[in-house]
Amino acid sequence: MRKEQDLIKLKKKAIALRKDILKMLYLAGSGHPGGSLSLVEIMTCLFYYEINYKAKEPKWEKRDKVILSKGHGCPALYAILSDRGYFKREELWTLRQLGSKLQGHPSIDCPGVEISSGSLGQGLSISNGMALANKMDKNEARVYCIIGDGEMNEGQIWEGAMTASHYSLENVCLIVDHNKLQIDGPCCDIKDMEILSEKLQSFGFEVIQADGHDFSSLIEAFNKARTIKNKPQAIIANTIKGAGISFMENKVEWHGVAPNKEQYEKGIEELEAAFKILKEKNEKV
Amino acid sequence: MTQKKMISTRDGFGKGLVELGRKNKNIVVLSADLTDSTRAGWFQKEFPERLFNLGVAEQDMIGTAAGFALSGKIPFACSFGVFASGRAWDQIRVSAAYMNLNVKIAGTHGGISVGPDGATHQAIEEIALMRILPNMKVIVPCDAIEAQKATIKAAETQGPVYLRLGRSGSPVITTEKEEFVIGKANVLKKGKDVAIFACGHMVYESLLAWEELQKQGISATVINLHTIKPLDSAAIIRAAKETGAIVSVEEHTLAGGVGSAIAEVMIQKHPVIMKMVGVKDRFGESGDPEALYKFFGLTAKDIVKAAKQAVKEKIKR
Known part of the structure; x- marks a missing residue:
């Protein structure tokens, strides 16, 4: 467990990223707030705690890789990449514009983006290929593959799950952004995944449950995942779609609609209020 | 015409793969449970540690190949043409062609000459399916010698390549000496x-x-x-x-x-x-x-x- 102050720092960072995400989507006029906001703590934890990388050398051979299979959540990825220095912050405001590196769904032309994605279900297989190559090269770097729970409807996810397990890929860490909503409604109504942990366990994963918005819980999950030998790990990150913005939370209609001016301003106001509370708390610590 | 030697283009591919394996340690071969039929097995015999069987899962095979390619390897993904192209088309589109990756796809059993297996196994649409993808190169060798050359050239050329290969023996009409350049008839x-x-x-x-x-x-x-x-x-x-x-x-x-x-x-x-x-x-x-x-x-x-x-x-x- 980290010190209280470190946790507050991460929490403040998460709020700042949420503000960026909201602004990007507002300026773009389209995009996916729900599944971007549910990813914020996961992304923050990966890039501020878990992974080895060099922002100034995005192709550094020994880097750990973050594979965003659920490509529609890219505003969260762009926000953290820019925050960590992969590209200038101003570029965030070009999201979804003609000629922008920040495509509506991620493209490898953007520094720090490891794979082009957007057609769901493809990231785990790619992660496995990277992990197998790492093993061939005796490279100890790890691959973190982020998928959505709705995305798990795709058959290829389960093909990839079998591969990760068959080849004992302990260098693959699957992270499920389990926000329990997909475009058409609650996951359990569209195609019930029933007990996700048991499914993943039976596919050969070491399953670790985490609160996807709690840094202590995520850090603990990552710490545990790293100790697992001979099998891939799946962190089921229990999240809230639209997390951090009260009127977006758990609302399926916020899957793929950008906020208008009024909604944007209201969202920013909420985030600033939350930031203020954290700041006061920090001063007391 | 005089009597010609009959060899299938998949055999030429198999020979090419082995030759590549000896020259370049970054060559890896992926199979979807058709290792012998696609001649990936010839490579496996010499380089078992560089052959990855993904089971009957062509979409996963293309994705895995993309991961290898993103890590500096040159993967050859092998299956029957129908499965290697159509079954995994969106994976080829997004995970290979869109990123212009070094994913080489070998679709054996192309055309109707597959024979008795019938319609489901006869790839007669894959040239169309592959050529409409940006960045993709599509090669259909005319005989086993050309298939071997095409395999070597496919590995040397940057980006995704689809090789259409045949199952049945076909007359050998070219020689080792003839020039083979991708894109030059x-x-x-x-x-x-x-x-x-x-x-x-x-x-x-x-x-x-x-x-x-x-x-x-x-x-x-x-x-x-x-x-x-x-x-x-x-x-x-x-x-x-x-x-x-x-x-x-x-x-x-x-x-x-x-x-x-x-x-x-x-x-x-x-x-x-x-x-x-x-x-x-x-x-x-x-x-x-x-x-x-x-x-x-x-x-x-x-x-x-x-x-x-x-x-x-x-x-x-």
């Missing part, structure tokens, strides 16, 4: 009345047709169009100008295939009479390869007929 016979463009086993049939046409007083050009993409536009325009009549021959559906690719260039640059020999908007069927070639109108006789018709229509114009 080989002129096998030079004539003035009509130009025949063919790929794969159809090149041999076209050479037989050339003999017969010559007997009948028609002078034909025969071009081995082994690369469908990037297409040798210059060779097509030149042939159109020199002969004024084109015949395309393919063991593939006429919609979107080799003939379509030729027509796209010809119609814009130098329109001439054109006849297309190929499968006419239908699925395949079980049967012996020879019987199927006849049934689907893919023999030298059919090519002769199309060439004569083209010449006749040209004169009438």
